[in-house]
Amino acid sequence: MSEMTSTQVTTASGRGTPARRPLPDAPFLAAARGETPSRVPVWFMRQAGRSLPEYRELRAGTPMLAACTDPGMLAEITLQPVRRHGVDAAILFSDIVVPLRAAGVDVDIVAGTGPVVANPVRSDADVANLPLLDPDQVSPVADGIRLLLGELADTPLIGFAGAPFTLASYLVEGGPSRNHERTKALMHAAPATWHALLDRLATVALTFLNVQVAAGVDAVQLFDSWAGALSEAEYREFVLPHSAKVLGGLADAGVPRIHFGVGTAELLPAMRSAGADVVGVDWRLPLDRAAARLRAAAPEAAEPVVQGNLDPAVLFAGSSVVAEQARRVAAEGRAAGGHVFNLGHGVLPDTDPDVLTRLVEVVHEQPVR
């Protein structure tokens, strides 16, 4: 694959919806569909970005959200880990606040802090004023996806969006929060306001994912990073209907839908029932136990497919530990009956990229069944 520069590519951003690439042999797509892949597919959440020196070089001087909406830069950053590690899927370089910012919300990503929202959303009036997303507002992302399709050969491209709850948490708190107290207070004290907010955010997320699907992504992942802060009862009442609107809205899109959150061992069946084809699992619950939990909760449903779940902190423990833990995860994935190898959360910033490359090799040596 050739290296693209920002300049080269912003001028090359054409329009028009390409047909989705036929990728019948892609291991990632086979596994995500519940079929038997030719090898254990592996990709890493946050593989595109901060752990790679070539990323830091390319991004130097460019703010995060500008990089996410520069077609050439987002395409190049998305490609970098595919070239370097030989992973089985590319994940679109983006951020969960990209559609909010594109719609006109005053949000920025502050280095070392995370997303910061200038005017927190806490009242009915705030919710009514929250702009919806016009597809044209994220056309640079669609342009980037079209560039990627020409470069990725037979590697599938995963699109993504932040789920309504996690987006709401940033909007209500005004930024990252450890305890989500304002978010939970709004949810419980003003449920009508809460549901109106989440419905709006579901519309935004669905619009963004529809743009990505129309541009040609081969799968989507809905990230509900903070869902694990909730009890199952709260999740089912206050969150699930809205995530179901997003995932259900993509039921006929023809792409596998992955649904992931951290610390969600108790929520996995609910998160699946929102409309997920693949359920992401963090490192706290072995994949075979996660699959058993999903099966028990929906015995009539298709066999569950799980994704995960090597602890990203283990990547700091040296190559023999990484290989040993990767073999364990793969064995648990086989026992689960279907499996996409991933980390249990995103790649940590200080991760040595060579460790990820060797991990891909180890995963590819594991038996599929």
Place this chain on the structure above:
Amino acid sequence: MSEMTSTQVTTASGRGTPARRPLPDAPFLAAARGETPSRVPVWFMRQAGRSLPEYRELRAGTPMLAACTDPGMLAEITLQPVRRHGVDAAILFSDIVVPLRAAGVDVDIVAGTGPVVANPVRSDADVANLPLLDPDQVSPVADGIRLLLGELADTPLIGFAGAPFTLASYLVEGGPSRNHERTKALMHAAPATWHALLDRLATVALTFLNVQVAAGVDAVQLFDSWAGALSEAEYREFVLPHSAKVLGGLADAGVPRIHFGVGTAELLPAMRSAGADVVGVDWRLPLDRAAARLRAAAPEAAEPVVQGNLDPAVLFAGSSVVAEQARRVAAEGRAAGGHVFNLGHGVLPDTDPDVLTRLVEVVHEQPVR
């Protein structure tokens, strides 16, 4: 109860181990022993401290760890929430790093950050140099406990210590950590070093708790705040033996032993098996489901007693929501078969103290069985 000042009390700190107070009717102790209490007992983790204006006034100008080792001040801070809220137990005002600092570790609590360790512990030599605790080094805490026994009337006093894993996390990382990558790397890459470190920390925690028990506390809680960052397999291999050394070392002390961590729904049976009489549960898992999980894991054991688990964030949602959620927790506690009412984590700093006072009233109106 009279208000004590620091000056008054440091001079009053006598020695000699008092007999433990007989408190046959204390609802907290009855519930903790698995008996039927006269009312639903309630106390709050972090009830002593930052949410109270009288605390902030008293603490003004005194560093955190100095306050924890001033007998009069720690006694007064411990008493404040008992006077104000009418809770069924006092929890010793302390911090998990108090025994480390007392033993000579260069650790301080930095406002807005948390514990910061000057020389992180990462090698065999670091572990060998880690000082053990001499009971005399925490005599101010024992003095404070003796002062408290004279003031608390029939309210039980809960002592506490940080569990080996959570202490290790601060020592290895050098301070608070979101992902615990150095801690987990050490655990997996150098298990002998890891176990030596945790064994030493277990000795420190047990020494500290033995001092508290000898001084007259009526129960103890072992806080393993970060245990929820681990998978069950990691917990059982790398942590449980050491927490079991602490709790097992108190088996004959004649006081109920509470064991608590956040995000530990998958770890509850393991945490009980470490030697807990009462298992603390955060807000993510209903108490009746927690008890069912404990029962299923140890069908031959005594009926489990659980503690928790109102989400501290709910205290920001207004009085009717708080009352409704408190009634739900109490009902789940009854369904669990035995229950100490608490929050699912510590009181958040911005909590309105009046909300806590009303919550105690609501809990005391709930039926016991």
